[in-house]
Amino acid sequence: MADVLDIENQDEFEFDEDGDQGVAKLKEKAKKRKGRGFGGGHEAREEIKGYEAVDADAADDEPGPQRSVEGWILFVTGVNEEAQEEDIHDKFAEFGEIKNIHLNLDRRTGFLKGYALVEYETFKEAQAALEKLNESEILGQKISVDWCFVKGPKKNKRERRRR
Amino acid sequence: MPKSEFYLRYYVGHKGKFGHEFLEFEFRPDGKLRYANNSNYKNDTMIRKEAYVHQSVLNELKRVIEDSEILQEDDSLWPTPDRVGRQELEIVMGDEHISFSTSKIGSLVDVNQSKDADGLRAFYYLVQDLKCLVFSLIGLHFKIKPI
Numbered sequence: 001m002a003d004v005l006d007i008e009n010q011d012e013f014e015f016d017e018d019g020d021q022g023v024a025k026l027k028e029k030a031k032k033r034k035g036r037g038f039g040g041g042h043e044a045r046e047e048i049k050g051y052e053a054v055d056a057d058a059a060d061d062e063p064g065p066q067r068s069v070e071g072w073i074l075f076v077t078g079v080n081e082e083a084q085e086e087d088i089h090d091k092f093a094e095f096g097e098i099k100n101i102h103l104n105l106d107r108r109t110g111f112l113k114g115y116a117l118v119e120y121e122t123f124k125e126a127q128a129a130l131e132k133l134n135e136s137e138i139l140g141q142k143i144s145v146d147w148c149f150v151k152g153p154k155k156n157k158r159e160r161r162r163r
Numbered sequence: 164m165p166k167s168e169f170y171l172r173y174y175v176g177h178k179g180k181f182g183h184e185f186l187e188f189e190f191r192p193d194g195k196l197r198y199a200n201n202s203n204y205k206n207d208t209m210i211r212k213e214a215y216v217h218q219s220v221l222n223e224l225k226r227v228i229e230d231s232e233i234l235q236e237d238d239s240l241w242p243t244p245d246r247v248g249r250q251e252l253e254i255v256m257g258d259e260h261i262s263f264s265t266s267k268i269g270s271l272v273d274v275n276q277s278k279d280a281d282g283l284r285a286f287y288y289l290v291q292d293l294k295c296l297v298f299s300l301i302g303l304h305f306k307i308k309p310i
Contacts, residue, residue: 019191026168026192030260035238037251037262048187048199051213054304066215069306075216077223102299107291115223117299146219149304150194 056151063154065126065147071099071119072126075148079103080139081111087138092118095132096125117148168192169225170255173293175267176201177248188297194221198301214304224296228254231289238263240279241286252286 054069065072079088085103092098100119105112120126126147134145169192176185182203189197194215201209228234234256241263244250248267254260263286268274274283301307 016195019193019195022193023170023191026170026255027260029168029258030255031258033260033262035253035262035264036243037238037253037264048197048209048211051197051199051211052305053213065217068304073303075219075223077219100303102303104292104295104299107295108288113227113292113295115296117303119303144219147217148220148300150215150217152195152215153193 053152054149063151065123066149066151067123068119068149071121072123073100073148074118074120074126074130074145076116076118076133076143076145077114078141078143079112079114079116080141081106081109081114083112083139088116088118091133091136091138092129095129096120096122167257168255169221170253171224171228171293172251172253173290174251175248175290177246177267188293188301190216190221190224194218196297196300198297212301212305214300216300220300224293225256227292227296228256228289231285231292233285233289234259234261236261236263236282236285237279238265238282238286240277241265241283242273242277250290252290 054066056066076088083103085101088101088103089098092101097120098118099121100117102117103112104115106114118129120129130145130147133143135142137143170190172187172189174185174187176183176187178184182201184202184204185199186201187197187199189195191197194217196214196216198212199209233252234254242265244264245266249264250267251262251264253262265283265286268283268287271284271287274280274287277283
């Protein structure tokens with residue numbers, strides 16, 4: 001049985017044909033359309049190939065959380081708009097050393113947008129924080145905690161097709 | 164019944180002395196986030212990154228878009244793209260598909276002086292919120308520290 005996987009070329013030069021087709025179909029499905037962007041004139045768009053990705057652990061092909069370059073990142077939502085970075089830090093520090101927090105503002109109101117990214121160095125720390133803090137509260141408001149990044153679909157699904 | 168459809172793409176750029184300088188990012192329904200930043204300034208090359216985000220990130224993105232009410236807007240009265248540059252925002256949500264194009268917006272002064280200040284303002288702030296999210300995602304995932 002021929003193995004169509006080219007192991008040399010990881011994600012570097014992958015043509016996401018399935019993805020592109022999926023997106024094209026999705027756009028056709030929409031019933032209501034609005035905007036000047038329709039009807040050609042897309043000279044602005046360049047065809048970009050070869051996006052870099054963080055290499056997924058080759059040995060582990062199961063879907064699940066994806067490690068980032070220097071750690072594991074959690075995505076927190078439902079953050080009270082008046083919370084401060086200190087509130088996030090105090091809650092999450094219990095599970096390990098926090099490497100990074102991004103707590104973005106709503107650019108119009110100046111309050112918090114409502115989400116945060118929290119990074120730990122190890123999977124164990126991140127997972128513990130996720131399990132304990134998901135559905136807990138900050139300033140009386142329930143937060144959700146999930147992994148931020150996940151592994152893409154399995155590589156074997158993406159065969160090179162000759163058209 | 165198809166699950167709720169979602170797609171988002173934003174582009175801002177211009178062509179000039181340093182080539183085609185642009186920033187573009189795209190969220191696909193399967194969670195793939197693609198980011199590209201290009202300039203030939205000082206012979207720089209293109210930055211291209213991609214990652215798959217968790218459904219919770221997509222959900223938050225949808226919430227941000229809904230809160231902005233951008234889908235109720237229309238770009239017909241917005242300034243058209245010009246030599247200075249262009250912005251494009253394309254969103255598919257449910258059975259609605261918008262594809263807006265306009266020129267670059269320098270500041271709120273440009274917004275307030277336009278023919279559809281309210282609509283353009285919604286666009287202006289949404290784009291800032293989207294950039295914030297994307298820069299955090301890409302910056303942290305690939306450990307690119309801002310200068």
